[in-house]
Amino acid sequence: MEGLIVGASNYVTILMAAMYTYWNFRCFGVDEERRDRYLKRQNRMMFLIHFLSFSVMFLKTGDERLFPFYGAQAAFLWCFLALYGKCYRSRCKLLANNMCFLLSVGFIILTRLSFDKAIRQFGITVCSAVAAWLIPFVIRRMWQLSRMAWVYAAVGLGLLAAVYVAGDASYGAQLSLKLGEVAVQPSEFVKITFVFFVSAMFYKSTDRRQIIVTSAVAALHVVVLVLSKDLGSGLIFFVTYVFMVFVATSDWIYLVLGFAGGCGASVAAWKLFAHVQARVIAWRDPWADIDNRGYQITQSLFAIGTGSWFGLGLYQGMPGKIPVVEKDFVLAAVSEEMGALFAMCVLFICLGCFIQFMMVACEMEAMFYKLVALGLGVEYIVQVFLTAGGVTKFIPSTGVTLPLISYGGSSVLCTFILFSVVQGLYMLKREEEEDYEAGY
């Protein structure tokens, strides 16, 4: 009987996630009143999925620590939605909903994978939520943000250089800086300063000289990342920059140049770096070296394949067999136990967030804000694509995490900042409109 409940819960969860996803996309084309109704339903679905998943986990483990932890998570999600609404009346509710949905999925899967890590992650999430609280407020009041291009560049490059010089290596890449007990991943923060830098530069001017200077500084970011062997971040920065130049100038030549340059750089990286070759070999034929280089990706494929469309159910698979499953390969764990359909819903929600970002970008009148929303959105979705493509062997694994779901403090804090900046821009626009309507 217990088996049936656990088994059926997966189908129910997937159905609810599908409904959540459906309403997400329905929201894009309806009036405000109906949208609010859909958004309320989304909240209900999210809390139900969260509750059901924790019930299953309790049935499977009998671990009583799950009760208070569930309560704390549910309370946090509820408070976040309610307080955000109270403080920021004109917020983008859909974006807030989606953040909470992705966070709840992250809580579920991390609790499943490692209770201790989940606790840690939860603590960091709460702190991040509080810290990111002020950001929309700042965005709305500080026009000076667009005048500090070189400050962003200095901070960004300084942080990256510090990692290169003094960083700790993990899995062959230098990613983190030790600050006392805490390991910080500066590249996550630099993602934000980078977008602000490029936006500020192009806001000032998009003449040739400005583009060359900006490109040089952007290239420097990427080079330092590649030298630190953080290829995933390097790629994210690169793609983001190319799209930002393209949108800023509306000139196709930059897109063509960018991608030609990207292909050239990829070939050069393949020739120069052994770890790039290892990644590509592991991607092309992981079965030939299943004990070493191919181990992680084959275990991930086993997880996704064995879980199949509907998943094995929480605590019924073996996601622990995949190395670093709670970070880069968290999507494989979601797919294995909660079902590939569920994982696809998660990806569609990420895509929904991206589309929302782009809608904000389109609504912005000032080029600076437009580029900020665009750049952050591209960074976000490229990262999602790299991690999803990596775990499914669609593309070589680049070792990046799935924002808001993977384990990692810097990542969750920066994603909060990222979403909050876009929220700030959204509110800016809404308030302008309201002011206009009110006849000021």
Added chain:
Amino acid sequence: MRPDIKREKRRKREKTPKQKADRSILGLVYLIVALFLGLMGYVGYFLAVSREDVINNSYNARLDNFSKTVERGKILSSDGTVLAVTEEAEDGSEVRRYPFGPLFSHVVGYSARGKTGLEALGNFYLLTSHTNPVSQIGEALTGRKNPGDQVVTTLDVRLQQAASDALGDKKGAVVAMEPASGRVLAMVSKPDFDPNGIADIWDSIVSEEGQARLVNRATQGLYPPGSTFKIITLLEYLREHPEDYDQYQFDCQGKITYGDYTLRCYHGTVHGSQTLKEAFGNSCNGAFASLGLELDKKGMADTAGQLLFNGEQPLSLAYSKSRFSMGEDAPDWEVLQTAIGQGLTQMTPMHCLMVTAAIANGGTLMNPYFIERVENAFGEPVKSFEPTVYGSLMDGEEARILRDMMAWVVTDGTGSALRTEAYTAAGKTGSAEFETGKETHAWFTGFAPVENPRIAVTVVVEEGGSGGQTAAPVARQLFDLYLGQADGE
């Protein structure tokens, strides 16, 4: 219309930078959405099509969890006889029973102490249930396990029994397959063991010295190929002398002396004047040793490589790679030895069978396979496997010449044990020395009927003496049974 209004209109038609930027953003959204749909499509394809092949892997520990909800399915012979079945013991625990005891011990394998043979190969199918979803939910409600799918093999019980009986108490291996399809019909390795209760007898089996019962000699046993290797030497000679191979002449004195070394024909037989066909058919060592010296060493190594030496074999069971190590700087003595299948060359019986089957099939090797189809517990089809081509090991003309020469071995040469009115047969015998003072390993590899080969067999009898006297009769029994059985139908 006033001019400034005109200008105004034109200005409106041209896009502002903001509009241009927004159009670029829209293009970007389309691109990203397309990428994600591509990714989802790829994942969907993976789950719908390649999933089963991928996850049915011994590195996938998750499959063991399936046994919690599914009762391991049956393994059946090609005619539906049960080779392995899971039954409930009196105490409610599950027991895997093998009705034929030791007969299929290596090829079907066991699942109680690790998994081997078809138990490993078909593990995923055996632990997957394709009964109808309603009854699956019913079983889940009542807490019973779903019955796993059954694997129907290509194995023929009568052939397997005959091969085992013919080998008797001798150590060795017998393998048989259909050359045109690659269906493996029988695979016997001796000494064998009883997979029923393998866990209980495990310690005594592994502590036994000099037996290696658990090793499947058919695919993992590396033996010097002896004179069966002359097939490969002959093929290389044909390649180097495509026009004048039938001009070959050798005068056999029963031994050949080269420097300090002397090499004898089997039992010192003096063959006298020999053509190439006669030298092959009588297995004249002198002729092949001298012929071997003429051959291009690089070409020989290439041909051996093409015939799957030192490389991967298209086998889904655990196997050993055959070894051919003669390099371009090999001394003459090594060349002599290698040409007659002694020296450092080592080969598994299954590999020898694949080469033989390719000759029988006009040069094309079919991938050997063991699983004919998968059915659900009620015999309804789930999945079936078709013959697949591995590739060409030699061209059709080479295969034809080899086939004719191997037929002559039976009609006029060392393969006399297979002479019969009932059908035509082709083959090659071998008596491989492996340790001074011990009897030779007896080899036979061949196929029948010559014109339209339906079965290929390779036999190795360890320390069996002469291939023609010990190994060939084993093959004879399989041919008689298989070809007679089909005629009787």
